[in-house]
Amino acid sequence: MGVDIRVENLNAWYGQVHTLKDVSLHISANQATALIGPSGCGKSTFVRCLNRMHETNPIARAEGSVRMGEIDIYRDATPVEIRRRVGMVFQRPNPFPSMSIYDNVASGLKLNGYRKRRVLDEVVERSLKQAALWDEVKDDLKKKSGASISGGQQQRLCIARALAVDPEVLLMDEPASALDPVSTAKIEDLIFELKCQYTIVIVTHNMQQAARVAERTGFFLMGKLVEFDATDKLFTNPTDKRTEDYITGRFG
Amino acid sequence: MRIKFQQKLDELKERLLVMAGLVEQAIQRATEAYSTRDLDLCELVSLSEPAINRMEREIDQLALDLLAMEQPMAVDLRFILAVIRINADLERVGDQAVNIANRVKELGTMSRDIPVDIPKLAQLATAMIRKALQSFIEADTQMALSVLLLDDQVDELNGEAFRTLGALIQKQPERTAEALNALVISRNLERVGDHATNIAEDVIFWVSGADVRHHATEEAPPAEETVR
Numbered sequence: 001m002g003v004d005i006r007v008e009n010l011n012a013w014y015g016q017v018h019t020l021k022d023v024s025l026h027i028s029a030n031q032a033t034a035l036i037g038p039s040g041c042g043k044s045t046f047v048r049c050l051n052r053m054h055e056t057n058p059i060a061r062a063e064g065s066v067r068m069g070e071i072d073i074y075r076d077a078t079p080v081e082i083r084r085r086v087g088m089v090f091q092r093p094n095p096f097p098s099m100s101i102y103d104n105v106a107s108g109l110k111l112n113g114y115r116k117r118r119v120l121d122e123v124v125e126r127s128l129k130q131a132a133l134w135d136e137v138k139d140d141l142k143k144k145s146g147a148s149i150s151g152g153q154q155q156r157l158c159i160a161r162a163l164a165v166d167p168e169v170l171l172m173d174e175p176a177s178a179l180d181p182v183s184t185a186k187i188e189d190l191i192f193e194l195k196c197q198y199t200i201v202i203v204t205h206n207m208q209q210a211a212r213v214a215e216r217t218g219f220f221l222m223g224k225l226v227e228f229d230a231t232d233k234l235f236t237n238p239t240d241k242r243t244e245d246y247i248t249g250r251f252g
Numbered sequence: 253m254r255i256k257f258q259q260k261l262d263e264l265k266e267r268l269l270v271m272a273g274l275v276e277q278a279i280q281r282a283t284e285a286y287s288t289r290d291l292d293l294c295e296l297v298s299l300s301e302p303a304i305n306r307m308e309r310e311i312d313q314l315a316l317d318l319l320a321m322e323q324p325m326a327v328d329l330r331f332i333l334a335v336i337r338i339n340a341d342l343e344r345v346g347d348q349a350v351n352i353a354n355r356v357k358e359l360g361t362m363s364r365d366i367p368v369d370i371p372k373l374a375q376l377a378t379a380m381i382r383k384a385l386q387s388f389i390e391a392d393t394q395m396a397l398s399v400l401l402l403d404d405q406v407d408e409l410n411g412e413a414f415r416t417l418g419a420l421i422q423k424q425p426e427r428t429a430e431a432l433n434a435l436v437i438s439r440n441l442e443r444v445g446d447h448a449t450n451i452a453e454d455v456i457f458w459v460s461g462a463d464v465r466h467h468a469t470e471e472a473p474p475a476e477e478t479v480r
Contacts, residue, residue, distance in 0.1 A: 236326060247325040
């Protein structure tokens with residue numbers, strides 16, 4: 001099941017550049033939360049702080065509190081433990097090209113020490129079904145490599161890989177921006193299916209996509225969270241003029 | 253800045269104002285025709301109907317294109333929705349002008365001594381339309397709110413007309429046709445007031461995002477509780 005995420009006064013830096021400024025918000029469990037904003041506004045940095053990926057860059061650092069359920073992810077857990085609980089899907093599908101479809105999905109489990117064939121088979125099947133990919137690849141699980149399927153299938157494979165380790169949170173950084181409309185619709189349907197089991201945070205440049213999939217949406221601008229509200233409210237009647245200017249295209 | 257989109261929004265507004273001009277002229281001519289029994293004016297009102305209907309279709313098409321092609325958000329989305337609704341209201345006001353003109357033709361040379369103040373009702377209803385359209389032009393929610401307050405007066409005058417004309421029919425059955433025509437005119441003017449109210453509500457929705465239709469701000473039970 002998903003878990004609430006409470007972020008308080010989160011600040012992030014790349015070297016001297018202050019990229020996230022005092023961001024506080026409450027992401028509800030079992031909902032999709034969308035983050036929108038212009039390039040460089042800090043939304044991707046924000047999601048990378050939610051699984052402590054931000055700090056993998058040697059010049060990057062973050063301060064503040066991120067509570068995932070009862071755990072403060074910066075104080076009570078290691079980055080590896082957090083990434084076990086938080087799956088991530090990126091803009092470009094990144095399956096392991098030399099691995100089969102099966103091994104791509106099982107890779108996280110194997111890393112965590114699971115070796116029993118029956119367990120792996122079950123998890124691979126369940127994850128691929130959850131990612132709505134099972135029917136398309138079940139006959140080629142070990143024959144085809146992760147890189148040999150279509151872009152849309154690769155992205156669903158990456159989602160299956162993230163789900164295989166049974167995370168509570170799924171972060172998606174522009175998961176459909178490199179996909180055609182049919183594949184995009186499949187990913188969006190998937191988000192709809194998955195949010196009853198996971199907490200989903202999706203970064204997107206596509207405002208219609210945010211409107212379609214997310215219950216709540218946050219608008220970032222120059223490192224600050226300008227507005228965070230119910231998606232329908234934010235897109236029909238935003239409170240902040242800057243939000244309105246951005247979503248109506250009057251920005252800049 | 254989406255310049256082309258902004259130009260299209262301006263074009264939509266301009267077209268709606270042209271439509272509004274035609275409708276306002278039609279309702280004014282129809283009410284003037286009642287006072288003067290000028291059948292030529294009645295004819296002009298009838299002739300304006302095809303143009304109003306054509307404009308309604310054009311404005312709807314433009315609005316539909318903008319929704320499909322530009323995927324508007326926030327104030328732009330509310331504006332386009334308001335235009336679509338106002339467009340439909342204006343077309344109905346155009347129909348009401350034609351209805352009034354037809355009834356004036358029926359009245360023809362009948363007595364002008366109708367004991368209800370139709371000109372006052374006409375003046376109020378046309379003032380409501382004018383004010384509602386002015387609030388649209390100026391994006392003025394205060395002005396739009398003032399339109400809503402006038403609707404009660406129009407309803408009251410219409411109610412009074414019903415009572416008076418009902419009594420007239422009972423007392424002087426030979427004047428039934430005359431009274432019924434006046435009654436229909438009164439009813440149509442009351443509907444014009446309702447459409448002006450709708451337009452004003454749409455202006456408030458466009459500018460502020462607030463839905464004030466059917467006293468929406470007052471507490472109301474959810475629909476499922478009222479459907480029994």
